[in-house]
Amino acid sequence: MEEAQDLCYQAFDSIGRRRAALARQAIRLCPDCADAYVILAEGCGDTGKAGELYAAGVEAGRRALGGTFFEENVGHFWGLLQTRPFMRALQGQAECLVGLGRQGDAVGHYRELLRLNPNDNQGVRHALLPLLIELGRDAEAEDLLKAYHQDVSAIWPYCRALLAFRSQGDTPASRTLLAAAVKANPHVPKCVLGQAELSDWPGSYSLGSEEEAVFCAAQIGGAWEASAGALEWLTAKANSPGESSSRRKPRPRRKTKS
Structure with missing residues (x-):
């Protein structure tokens, strides 16, 4: 995971094809690297497809953190660096849902983000x-x-x-x-x-x-x-x-x- 996340940090500072290539490389190294899906979603020109990529990032983040982690750290997300890829993916998915006219579903995602991080850094x-x-x-x-x-x-x-x-x-x-x-x-x-x-x-x-x-x-x-x-x-x-x-x-x- 660490090597895949390092590739994502490089991708965030890159543009164009290199950015996407680094994200895909990160996924090959670790399919649970949520930020890689975030990067691909940000470069996607279709809201529906971007939403699917964000959703994949959300699931990847859940796998990487594990259910017990959520239970033990609710209320403190974002302050813990390892939670930020998941939080970015969930926010991106919510924004795509709004763009697709699914506002009610987006509300649930936004509420989950606030439940996990009441400080609302995002x-x-x-x-x-x-x-x-x-x-x-x-x-x-x-x-x-x-x-x-x-x-x-x-x-x-x-x-x-x-x-x-x-x-x-x-x-x-x-x-x-x-x-x-x-x-x-x-x-x-x-x-x-x-x-x-x-x-x-x-x-x-x-x-x-x-x-x-x-x-x-x-x-x-x-x-x-x-x-x-x-x-x-x-x-x-x-x-x-x-x-x-x-x-x-x-x-x-x-x-x-x-």
């Missing part, structure tokens, strides 16, 4: 929260908001405002929450509403930036679209005077492994 909660709202599972979304109440990303206040609107409509309380969200990142409404000239998918971002807004809109856009009247409310309450949503540009979509 940022799984940022995908799970809006997904729960999109599926109408508002009570679960409220619980997740409370569990990670110290989250500082723009996703949290915008989802908090959306949940208030879904339950209360346009009220002073929901407007106050929306104002707090706009204060956290004023660029998000334009991205969600398709009014902004969007840059490429951000490799990194700072809080309150346009880059964060692109990431945030990709995550929460589906939840806002699935909430009756929410986009109209966002247009009316978050836009500056004189702005119009009549000329909408495509908003960024939630990024999936493809």
Whole structure:
């Protein structure tokens, strides 16, 4: 396994054919090397096939770690280096399920990631929260908001405002929450509403930036679209005077492994 994992580390730093060749070599050395399947999935141009590769990586990771390991170390995954290939594969599989329209299945995978690692080093909660709202599972979304109440990303206040609107409509309380969200990142409404000239998918971002807004809109856009009247409310309450949503540009979509 150690030699196969070393090949994967080399592959992560490589591009093109060499990257895939190193991953395949790692699998030949050790079929239980989960990161090798992750690498092949990341280079796959088809979401369905990528999902199958991630699923193979998940199973490889389970075999490599063993059932007893899961029982003894639940809650501490990711902090243990040997768990990270499995966690990467499971997250990738969840993202592919979202891309394939299987949001309910993806929720189960995201919840398993949080169960194994409540510290959520992978940022799984940022995908799970809006997904729960999109599926109408508002009570679960409220619980997740409370569990990670110290989250500082723009996703949290915008989802908090959306949940208030879904339950209360346009009220002073929901407007106050929306104002707090706009204060956290004023660029998000334009991205969600398709009014902004969007840059490429951000490799990194700072809080309150346009880059964060692109990431945030990709995550929460589906939840806002699935909430009756929410986009109209966002247009009316978050836009500056004189702005119009009549000329909408495509908003960024939630990024999936493809």
